[in-house]
Amino acid sequence: MRIPERLRRPDWLAETQSTVVFVLVVLAVVGAAGIAMFAVGENLVVEVPASAVAGASDALRPGVTVDAEGTLDVVVARPDRAELAAAALTSLPTYLVVVTMLTVLYAVVRRARREDPFLAVTVNRLRLLGLVALVGGPLAAIVEMVATLDLTRRVTGNASATLEPAAIGLWMLAGFGFLAVAEIVNRGRALRAELDTVI
Numbered sequence: 001m002r003i004p005e006r007l008r009r010p011d012w013l014a015e016t017q018s019t020v021v022f023v024l025v026v027l028a029v030v031g032a033a034g035i036a037m038f039a040v041g042e043n044l045v046v047e048v049p050a051s052a053v054a055g056a057s058d059a060l061r062p063g064v065t066v067d068a069e070g071t072l073d074v075v076v077a078r079p080d081r082a083e084l085a086a087a088a089l090t091s092l093p094t095y096l097v098v099v100t101m102l103t104v105l106y107a108v109v110r111r112a113r114r115e116d117p118f119l120a121v122t123v124n125r126l127r128l129l130g131l132v133a134l135v136g137g138p139l140a141a142i143v144e145m146v147a148t149l150d151l152t153r154r155v156t157g158n159a160s161a162t163l164e165p166a167a168i169g170l171w172m173l174a175g176f177g178f179l180a181v182a183e184i185v186n187r188g189r190a191l192r193a194e195l196d197t198v199i
Helices: 012-040 081-089 092-114 120-156 165-198
Strands: 043-049 071-077
Touching: 012 081, 012 092, 043 081, 043 120, 071 120, 081 092, 081 120, 092 120, 120 165
Parallel strands: none
Antiparallel strands: 043 071
16 A cells, blocks of 8 residues: 555655755855855955944934944955955855865765664764864854954954854854764664674
8 A cells, every 4th residue: 555645754864965965055156156256356345343434423413323342344445365365264264164064964964864874984974073063163263253353454454353152152062962973873883783792
């Protein structure tokens, strides 16, 4: 008897694999568009501290001021190579970390769908995901902060940037999460090996 389509159980690994592929394709398109914008763009939009922009409140009605602690977007006409490089480094490191993690995750899910998921290669890839998140994520945030400092110094004369502790915490949470899953899978491998010796 054939089971109706609506009653079949969903294949969550297949759904996850499709989602990861979709996100990777979107990131590839976004990356290509970003490279094209840097290659052909004559203007560069830079977010700078409002306090660095003199006269930012002049165009506002009386009683309205610009928050000195906030930021404003300024347009840099014909940026030089150093400004373009600094602007690219304000987002590129996180982009590379995310693409790396999604690529490894795709390999884990793909192998889990085709073979036994409780393999040493699965454990190693999950550990790699954890290390990329634990090391690569915070390192990317630091590189981006330094690039932002350099870019704002070039544009306004005063370096300004912030490092978000919450972002570092999220990277560490993701890293420890992947490492924990790796150890769970590794424990499952060990238990299976024990059962095989008993049987």
